[in-house]
Amino acid sequence: MxxxxxxxxxxxxxxxxxxxxxxxxxxxxxxxxxxxxxxxxxxxxxxxxxxxxxxxxxxxxxxxxxxxxxxxxIERTPLLGAGPEERAESRRLIAWFDQKFYGEVTAPLLSERMYKRLFTREAPDAAAIRSAARNAEAHLDYLDFLLDRRRWLSGPAFGLADIAAVAQVSVADYLGAIEWDGHDPARTWYSAIKSRPTFRPLLQERMEGLPPPSHYDKLDF
Ligand SMILES: N[C@@H](CCC(=O)N[C@@H](CS)C(=O)NCC(=O)O)C(=O)O
Known part of the structure; x- marks a missing residue:
């Protein structure tokens, strides 16, 4: 186990x-x-x-x-793509979300909205939160750009790029920094992932003392 x-x-x-x-x-x-x-x-x-x-x-x-x-x-459900080019694109996007999205959006939000609230009891830095929200908006534009051209983020099949991206996006959404209006391609992509039974359990969990916005676990948001 x-x-x-x-x-x-x-x-x-x-x-x-x-x-x-x-x-x-x-x-x-x-x-x-x-x-x-x-x-x-x-x-x-x-x-x-x-x-x-x-x-x-x-x-x-x-x-x-x-x-x-x-x-x-585990051979079942390959998640990196069909050939070397698709796999390279998957890896590029995984690094993008693990490093760039995390550094520009998720990490500052976790620090300001979670760590300070639950552990140090400091007031959050409003300018840092505004900056993370602005960065999130730019990242959603990039998601829209990719999803206007592809079914999933790295190509025709769902894979690890989608998994890495949704891991970051869902935390930023929990912390109230995602404005979905004006981002229909990204919203449709996120809704499709939210409806997967493999993702639902994540959406049901809560961090004690830090509730998400009401739309967080809704399929229609
Ligand atoms: N590159 C690592 C990053 C992991 C990471 O940064 N985890 C955070 C929590 S989300 C952490 O443990 N931070 C505490 C620390 O860095 O001391 C990975 O992909 O697993």
């Missing part, structure tokens, strides 16, 4: 959870908040970051390495 060390609003944990569900891998969730700096967790991952996926014989660290492992070890 696999155990996933994660917390509800960690986008990289969401990416791994969704990839596992799509691949048909059952995981037991273990709540781990990295800022607690628990000794036992540092022994699993010296970087002290979620997610970590572990079973009785292997400990896997880093969402990209974990998703690569799933792709290499």
């Amino acid at each position: 696999w155990r996933l060390y994660q917390y509800t609003l960690c986008p990289f944990s969401r990416k791994v959870r969704f990839a596992c569900a799509v691949k048909g891998v059952t995981v037991e969730l273990v709540d781990e908040f990295p800022w607690d700096r628990r000794d036992g967790f540092a022994a699993l991952n010296p970087a002290g970051q979620t997610p970590v996926l572990q079973n009785s014989s292997v400990t896997l660290v880093d969402s990209a390495a974990i998703c690569d492992y799933l792709e290499e070890t």
Whole structure:
């Protein structure tokens, strides 16, 4: 049995959870908040970051390495694309969402809206939140641009680029930074993913003391 060390609003944990569900891998969730700096967790991952996926014989660290492992070890439902070009495009977009979207949108939102509210009790920095929301708007424009040309983000088939993207977008949406009006292609894409039974459980979870906006888990939003 696999155990996933994660917390509800960690986008990289969401990416791994969704990839596992799509691949048909059952995981037991273990709540781990990295800022607690628990000794036992540092022994699993010296970087002290979620997610970590572990079973009785292997400990896997880093969402990209974990998703690569799933792709290499489970043949069913290939998620990177049909040929070298599609796979390169998938990897480009995975890096885009893991690094650029996370750095410009999700990380500042988590810091201002989650960490300060729940842990340090500091007032959020309104300018940082406004800047993250502006960046989110630019990223939605880019999603619209891609989805005007393709069925899914990296090509004709649903895959890891969609999983990496929706992991970040859903956390930003939970934290109230996504304005969907004017983004019909991105909204249609997100609605299609929200309706998947493999994604629904993620939408049902809540971070205690931090409720999402009312539209968050609705298919029609
Ligand atoms: N490259 C890593 C990034 C993981 C990451 O940044 N996790 C955050 C939580 S969402 C974390 O553990 N932050 C605490 C820290 O960096 O000390 C991955 O893809 O798994």
